[in-house]
Amino acid sequence: MLKKLLQDRVYSLGITIALICLVASILFPANFPTFENVSQVMLNLSIDTIVAVGMMLLLISGAFDLSVGSVVAFSGGLAANLMYFHNLPVPLAILAGLSSAILIGWVNGYLIAYQGVNPMIQTLAMMGIVRGGALLVAGAGIQNLPYWYNAIGQSKLLGIQMPVWYMLLIVAILSFLVNKTVFFRRYYYIGGNEKAAHLSGIRVKQMKLYGFILSAALAGIAGILLSSRLGAAMSTLGRGMELRVITAVILGGASLSGGVGKIPGALLGAMFMGIIANIMVIARVSGLWQDIILGIILIFAVWLDLFVQKRSLHQNFFRPIWKKESSKELGKAELVE
Amino acid sequence: MKRLSTVLYTTCLTGLLVACELPPRQHSGEKQTADIIRTSASTEVDPNEEYVMVTTAINMPMYVNHDQAAFKKWGAARGVKVSVLGPAEWDVPAQIETIEQVIATRPAGLLINGTDPGITQAINKAVAAGIPTVVYDSDIPGSRRHAFLGTDWYQIGQMQGEEMVKLIGGKGKIAYMGILGLTNMEQGFQGLLDVIKKYPEIEVVGKFDDKANVETAAKLTSDLLAAHPDLSGICGFDSNSGPGMALAVKEAGKAGKVKITTVDWEPEHLQLVQEGVIQMLAGQKRELFTWYGAQFLFDMVHSTNKLSANDAQIGITNIPHTINTGLIKITKENVGQFLKR
Known part of the structure; x- marks a missing residue:
């Protein structure tokens, strides 16, 4: 039973997080296990997690998007610019911000899937273009945003700020879709073996396009939430987020070669990093050391996970999920299509 | 059965909407210091009293050599604990996250580098939590910070x-x-x-x-x-x-x-x-930002200069509101003096 649980990164990471929380609660009983601190940690990781969910889906399909951090800055910046300088109503400004994100995702997806541009080059170039765009629309920062815009990210439900609830909702919806629908499960087949997926009748290009659009749309939502939470749009928002999010997703069970990963893994990966960062703040570890310590812990965590999996599952070590699917199930999926 | 579940869903949804708490509206004429500031009745220094500086790009040589060095020197001179926290890169959202996490640990005072107006909400959160809060380097005019020291x-x-x-x-x-x-x-x-x-x-x-x-x-x-x-x-x-x-x-x-x-x-x-x-x-004059910034926090915590029977109640603080530390013009004529320092 335990062996089976440890084989799954979601469970093994969940157990690791629980152990870390236990140790932190013993070491810092006055500061760590408080409602205020825990809700703050969840709030801090909510934006990264929303972006990580999109990145997880992309990585399952064997691709990744480096422009997500810039999209976060641009979508929030554009919405803020339209509300502040052009008096556009809040819903329309949000719609414009989200539409811009979807458009960016479509351009990325189209050029990668249909024109064969390398995903790293395409999204790296897009990262620069969109960051420049964010600088144009947000300039030196836009403050004093409308009350109802700020309310989206600053309201509380049961004492917890709304971005945490949005994050949980997005994780729940995407987990359900990826687990239960044939449409989303095709990403595993694409990530596992793109050629085989194509030969089995899956519209790989179209699916890839949708993947980039969904990832950018989630980054757009994250951008709106972040700017409303801060009550300000900044061109520097989301800087470095892409690598942070990819790290969280890999930690959560995805592989750069595609085919594996689960949506809750994105949340757990972000939680792991967020909790470690929080403990370092509580322990007053200087920022000079935080990156070094976080890096060492990440390497150790991934190594430990590999070690446990290697010990308990010689045969199925890192075997992509699509291979575990029975041919009967794959056939059923294609029949539905 | 179907009707029952509809009623249940509607009740849950209504309950959640009622439980939803909107953020307070901010008015321009808002009282500056209506919050209860955590002060000590004693002028004695508690060695566990902790003052925290939160900045961004924490390893930038200019910050390390001037801001942080002066802050640590002040802590040693006063006999209190000082901590310097923040991200290694120039990352304003990460600075905000650090501020919010530090608030939960209730330090005696918070010294915040005013990197961007986007940190306004975090500063206001610290003030609302009753933590004396001083901003240095660049002012955050829309915030409820207790004092600012820096350059124009x-x-x-x-x-x-x-x-x-x-x-x-x-x-x-x-x-x-x-x-x-x-x-x-x-x-x-x-x-x-x-x-x-x-x-x-x-x-x-x-x-x-x-x-x-x-x-x-x-x-x-x-x-x-x-x-x-x-x-x-x-x-x-x-x-x-x-x-x-x-x-x-x-x-x-x-x-x-x-x-x-x-x-x-x-x-x-x-x-x-x-x-x-x-x-x-x-x-x-960066050393002055953090030395005097920390001293202002200390003076607030210890009510060094009491201006009324209850300063907080009538919305005043016992420290300066805004300090411009001025600029130094260094040219070939006077550079020798700075090199000898």
């Missing part, structure tokens, strides 16, 4: 503009660089442009983003020198602009011919002034 960035731009006009004789091509999009730097750029626009014979050939990176500043400068061989001067606005611009000008063999004014006075900057590569530094 518009004046930094003006100082550079006036010196550049003198250095190039009121005519020629100039360019300027820094971190684009940062509020304080944009104010500095504006100060520079407001001076330059009075001189129609000066042409501004561009505004560039060196991303606070020496290599980027050097590359931009060498490209500028290639595109405009008759470039008369360049102004820099972040700590790494000066060394980068100086490197490119030296490599092009134009040291002293292309005039350079920039900010900050790290040993590298001072050396370049002495060599005659940089003509003027607009220096900030």
Whole structure:
């Protein structure tokens, strides 16, 4: 039973997080296990997690998007610019911000899937273009945003700020879709073996396009939430987020070669990093050391996970999920299509 | 059954909507210090009393050598605990996250680097939590901070503009660089442009983003020198602009011919002034930001100067509201004094 649980990164990471929380609660009983601190940690990781969910889906399909951090800055910046300088109503400004994100995702997806541009080059170039765009629309920062815009990210439900609830909702919806629908499960087949997926009748290009659009749309939502939470749009928002999010997703069970990963893994990966960062703040570890310590812990965590999996599952070590699917199930999926 | 589940769903949804708590509306005339500030009745120093500085780009030499060094020196002199926290990179959202996490640990006082107006909410959260909060470097005017100490960035731009006009004789091509999009730097750029626009014979050939990176500043400068061989001067606005611009000008063999004014006075900057590569530094008195900032927090916590029977109740603080620490103009004439320090 335990062996089976440890084989799954979601469970093994969940157990690791629980152990870390236990140790932190013993070491810092006055500061760590408080409602205020825990809700703050969840709030801090909510934006990264929303972006990580999109990145997880992309990585399952064997691709990744480096422009997500810039999209976060641009979508929030554009919405803020339209509300502040052009008096556009809040819903329309949000719609414009989200539409811009979807458009960016479509351009990325189209050029990668249909024109064969390398995903790293395409999204790296897009990262620069969109960051420049964010600088144009947000300039030196836009403050004093409308009350109802700020309310989206600053309201509380049961004492917890709304971005945490949005994050949980997005994780729940995407987990359900990826687990239960044939449409989303095709990403595993694409990530596992793109050629085989194509030969089995899956519209790989179209699916890839949708993947980039969904990832950018989630980054757009994250951008709106972040700017409303801060009550300000900044061109520097989301800087470095892409690598942070990819790290969280890999930690959560995805592989750069595609085919594996689960949506809750994105949340757990972000939680792991967020909790470690929080403990370092509580322990007053200087920022000079935080990156070094976080890096060492990440390497150790991934190594430990590999070690446990290697010990308990010689045969199925890192075997992509699509291979575990029975041919009967794959056939059923294609029949539905 | 179906009707029952509909009723249940509706009840749950209504319950959630009722439980939803909207953020407070902010009014311009809001009382500044209505919160209960956690103060100590005793003037005695508790060695566990902790003051926390939260900044961004925590390992930037300028921050380490000036801000953090003075803050730690103050802590040792006062016999209290001091901690310096924040992300290693220039990452404002990560600074906000750090502030919010520190609030939950209830330090005696918070000293915050005013990196961007986006940190307003976090500052207000600290004030609402009753933590004495002082902002340094750049002001966050929309926030409810208790005090601010720092430099007026518009004046930094003006100082550079006036010196550049003198250095190039009121005519020629100039360019300027820094971190684009940062509020304080944009104010500095504006100060520079407001001076330059009075001189129609000066042409501004561009505004560039060196991303606070020496290599980027050097590359931009060498490209500028290639595109405009008759470039008369360049102004820099972040700590790494000066060394980068100086490197490119030296490599092009134009040291002293292309005039350079920039900010900050790290040993590298001072050396370049002495060599005659940089003509003027607009220096900030950064040690004063954090030394006096921490002292203000201490004075609030210990009610050092009580102005009324209950300062907080009537909405006043016992520390200055805004302090402009002023600028230091460093040129070849006085650089020796700073190098000897």
